[in-house]
Amino acid sequence: MTDPQHRPTQPNPGVQRTVMRTVAALVGMFAFAFALVPLYDVFCRVTGINGKVDTTAQALVHEEVDDSRYVTVQFITRNGSGLPWNLEVETRQVRLHPGQSAEVDFAFHNASSDGTWGRAVPSVSPSNATRHLRKMSCFCFEEQHLEAGERLELPLVFQLARDLPPEINTVTLVYTLYPVAGDEAALQARATGDTGDEA
Numbered sequence: 082m083t084d085p086q087h088r089p090t091q092p093n094p095g096v097q098r099t100v101m102r103t104v105a106a107l108v109g110m111f112a113f114a115f116a117l118v119p120l121y122d123v124f125c126r127v128t129g130i131n132g133k134v135d136t137t138a139q140a141l142v143h144e145e146v147d148d149s150r151y152v153t154v155q156f157i158t159r160n161g162s163g164l165p166w167n168l169e170v171e172t173r174q175v176r177l178h179p180g181q182s183a184e185v186d187f188a189f190h191n192a193s194s195d196g197t198w199g200r201a202v203p204s205v206s207p208s209n210a211t212r213h214l215r216k217m218s219c220f221c222f223e224e225q226h227l228e229a230g231e232r233l234e235l236p237l238v239f240q241l242a243r244d245l246p247p248e249i250n251t252v253t254l255v256y257t258l259y260p261v262a263g264d265e266a267a268l269q270a271r272a273t274g275d276t277g278d279e280a
Contacts (some may be wrong), residue, residue, distance in 0.1 A: 127219060144243050146180035150250075152241055156185060158201075164260040165193035166227065168201060179213075180183045180243035187256070188234045191227035198261040200224045206253040213242040214252065224261045 154175050158168040170258045171186040189198060201221045216222075220235040227233060241252070 116218075142180055144180050146178045147243050150178065150247070151176045152179060152245060152249065152280050153251045154183070154239075154241070155251065155253045157253060158187070159255065159257040161202075161259040163256050164197065166191050166198045166199050166258050168195070168256060168258050177241060177246045179241045182217070182238065182240040184236050184238045186234055186236050189220075189225060189227060190232045190233060191207065191230060194229045196226065196228040196231075198224050198226050199258050200261050201256040201258055204255045204257070207249060207271050208257070210252045213245040213249075213252070214238045215242060219254065 149261055154177065156170040156173055158170055160167065167189075167190045169188045171188070175183050175185065177183050187201075189199075189201075200223075203219075205222045214236065216239050218236060218238040220237070225233065225235075245252075
């Protein structure tokens with residue numbers, strides 16, 4: 082005879098439902114968090130909120146310079162995690178008139194013993210200055226490759242639009258370095274413009 086005290090216990094249906102709902106909620110939250118970053122970036126690019134800027138070259142606009150005021154443009158560099166590079170700016174800040182263009186040099190240095198890919202991602206503060214900052218040339222438009230110990234100097238050529246709001250006296254441009262993951266051969270082909278297709 083089977084001992085009634087050792088009968089297998091049946092799982093409680095209410096507990097099973099709670100566990101399944103909790104697991105489903107966790108999976109849903111993870112999927113939402115994973116999709117949130119690219120959606121947020123697209124939203125910020127479209128609206129200009131939070132200082133997200135376009136990463137495409139713009140044309141220099143030949144407009145009358147507003148000599149009645151100066152605006153200070155500050156440059157800050159940050160090293161993101163996972164990339165053994167240093168990014169330095171030659172000039173920490175410049176003063177210029179709205180409508181005027183300027184050029185500032187930045188220097189990248191790969192402090193590791195391996196060649197790696199990276200990208201400098203820009204942001205602007207205050208965020209409403211974003212649409213008034215034009216970049217004619219910028220290293221942020223594409224990934225950069227540095228060999229072990231290599232140092233590379235690249236310019237930023239920009240212009241403040243003449244219609245910059247009068248309450249903005251200081252614009253801060255921040256560049257944060259991030260590693261670029263992907264197939265090394267594909268990145269190299271992209272850098273050289275070789276797609277591998279033959280006519």
